[in-house]
Amino acid sequence: MLASQQVRQNIRQGIFTQPTAGAAPGFVQANLVVLPKSLAADFMLFCQRNPKPCPLLSISDPGSTFFPGYGDDLDIRTDIPRYRVWRNGELIDEVSNVTTYWRDDLISFAIGCSFSFEEALVAEGLDVRHISCASNVPMYRSNISTQSAGPFHGPLVVSMRPFKPADAIRAIQLTSKFPSVHGAPVHIGDASQIGISDLSKPDFGEPVEVRAGELPVFWACGVTPQAVLMASKPEFCITHAPGYMLVTDKLNAHLAII
Amino acid sequence: MLASQQVRQNIRQGIFTQPTAGAAPGFVQANLVVLPKSLAADFMLFCQRNPKPCPLLSISDPGSTFFPGYGDDLDIRTDIPRYRVWRNGELIDEVSNVTTYWRDDLISFAIGCSFSFEEALVAEGLDVRHISCASNVPMYRSNISTQSAGPFHGPLVVSMRPFKPADAIRAIQLTSKFPSVHGAPVHIGDASQIGISDLSKPDFGEPVEVRAGELPVFWACGVTPQAVLMASKPEFCITHAPGYMLVTDKLNAHLAII
Numbered sequence: 001m002l003a004s005q006q007v008r009q010n011i012r013q014g015i016f017t018q019p020t021a022g023a024a025p026g027f028v029q030a031n032l033v034v035l036p037k038s039l040a041a042d043f044m045l046f047c048q049r050n051p052k053p054c055p056l057l058s059i060s061d062p063g064s065t066f067f068p069g070y071g072d073d074l075d076i077r078t079d080i081p082r083y084r085v086w087r088n089g090e091l092i093d094e095v096s097n098v099t100t101y102w103r104d105d106l107i108s109f110a111i112g113c114s115f116s117f118e119e120a121l122v123a124e125g126l127d128v129r130h131i132s133c134a135s136n137v138p139m140y141r142s143n144i145s146t147q148s149a150g151p152f153h154g155p156l157v158v159s160m161r162p163f164k165p166a167d168a169i170r171a172i173q174l175t176s177k178f179p180s181v182h183g184a185p186v187h188i189g190d191a192s193q194i195g196i197s198d199l200s201k202p203d204f205g206e207p208v209e210v211r212a213g214e215l216p217v218f219w220a221c222g223v224t225p226q227a228v229l230m231a232s233k234p235e236f237c238i239t240h241a242p243g244y245m246l247v248t249d250k251l252n253a254h255l256a257i258i
Numbered sequence: 259m260l261a262s263q264q265v266r267q268n269i270r271q272g273i274f275t276q277p278t279a280g281a282a283p284g285f286v287q288a289n290l291v292v293l294p295k296s297l298a299a300d301f302m303l304f305c306q307r308n309p310k311p312c313p314l315l316s317i318s319d320p321g322s323t324f325f326p327g328y329g330d331d332l333d334i335r336t337d338i339p340r341y342r343v344w345r346n347g348e349l350i351d352e353v354s355n356v357t358t359y360w361r362d363d364l365i366s367f368a369i370g371c372s373f374s375f376e377e378a379l380v381a382e383g384l385d386v387r388h389i390s391c392a393s394n395v396p397m398y399r400s401n402i403s404t405q406s407a408g409p410f411h412g413p414l415v416v417s418m419r420p421f422k423p424a425d426a427i428r429a430i431q432l433t434s435k436f437p438s439v440h441g442a443p444v445h446i447g448d449a450s451q452i453g454i455s456d457l458s459k460p461d462f463g464e465p466v467e468v469r470a471g472e473l474p475v476f477w478a479c480g481v482t483p484q485a486v487l488m489a490s491k492p493e494f495c496i497t498h499a500p501g502y503m504l505v506t507d508k509l510n511a512h513l514a515i516i
Contacts, residue, residue, distance in 0.1 A: 165446045172430045173442060184431060188423045189447060189473050215447050258516050 042150025143195025300408025401453025
């Protein structure tokens with residue numbers, strides 16, 4: 001049994017209930033968004049227009065509970081430790097499975113997650129600060145607009161990782177190989193240029209220290225689609241809870257384009 | 259006849275006497291170093307140990323006047339518009355051909371030049387400042403040491419090009435494809451971290467403006483081997499004069515590794 005299958009089985013049985021960072025190393029973890037078919041076309045368009053924050057790994061058939069090629073036994077309704085259920089933009093429930101909320105008109109989106117490229121950075125010996133500090137990555141609403149589609153619009157949310165300049169160059173090279181999990185950074189250096197006034201006060205996650213001689217490096221972040229989605233107040237929506245991702249059978253290494 | 263062959267023929271006939279920037283677009287231009295065989299092994303070792311400033315494109319056989327694969331009619335002695343001849347580290351002559359200086363024990367080195375990757379940056383729509391300002395690229399002695407070999411040692415010389423952050427990220431991606439012409443930058447941002455106190459006072463070339471919101475980006479520079487060579491005062495040496503490069507029949511596009 002693959003490590004990813006084991007993790008999903010443990011999640012399904014209620015044995016694994018924690019955030020999924022570090023679970024099943026080497027396997028792709030994904031952001032989940034589930035929407036009624038009536039909203040899915042606009043959301044698909046939004047993702048297509050904003051591939052850096054919203055890299056689409058897979059889209060389910062309507063009502064289907066799995067992502068073809070991402071795990072034969074994968075069940076979208078039960079295989080994430082913590083889901084969030086939303087109505088009209090309000091969080092109405094946080095649950096360990098969404099079987100009772102399931103509808104035949106739901107379409108699910110698996111969106112790439114930075115865990116995949118962070119694994120490549122760590123493997124290269126780079127100090128990924130929030131990992132070495134065991135905290136959440138700091139994320140910020142930038143002043144960069146996404147391209148809107150239907151009701152979906154809003155600012156690009158970026159994640160920040162500080163590096164020494166030579167490591168920043170290496171991080172740019174490495175993440176360029178992974179366009180389906182946010183790819184290369186969108187900004188480097190002066191945070192105020194993208195509308196961030198105080199790095200010590202992230203909008204999501206926790207702050208990390210930017211040490212003397214380091215440059216903050218900013219990547220498009222998978223929180224963008226969730227923030228945009230909530231702001232548009234869809235009548236119904238299911239997402240993963242932050243940090244509780246969908247563990248798939250796809251290998252991170254297979255996402256590398258070169 | 260290839261544009262590169264035409265340029266070399268015009269140089270050989272004394273019709274083309276200017277710097278070679280912009281001549282035969284698309285074709286690789288190279289730095290030239292010619293040394294007696296007695297010094298060539300150490301210099302080869304120096305280049306092998308310092309591939310970013312000294313990317314070896316080709317090494318001639320002793321006494322040979324061409325680089326295999328870089329132009330069938332290419333003659334190392336006549337095909338550069340301006341050569342420099344050195345004895346014991348002193349410049350003794352600047353000439354349009356070195357036929358009278360030629361010796362059977364000379365070994366020639368063709369070393370990659372940033373013209374190749376600059377062409378790729380310009381093709382991508384990036385503003386390469388010293389090109390848009392029609393000046394020479396600014397170059398600086400850094401506090402980064404090269405790896406020594408025999409008598410050859412000294413600091414890494416870097417060239418600097420300023421870019422807006424997003425363009426800097428793109429420039430890192432593009433130049434990473436060209437390891438045989440210096441490849442990815444060695445530094446980005448704070449110049450003082452690599453021992454450069456004043457960007458407006460380059461050690462070679464001319465200063466360029468770093469505009470508000472731009473980051474200086476630093477690449478290992480082909481002036482490094484020449485500076486190192488001159489400091490070691492070899493008994494005899496021929497080089498190209500700065501800006502007067504060897505135009506070859508190799509395509510820049512063929513240097514891209516991906």
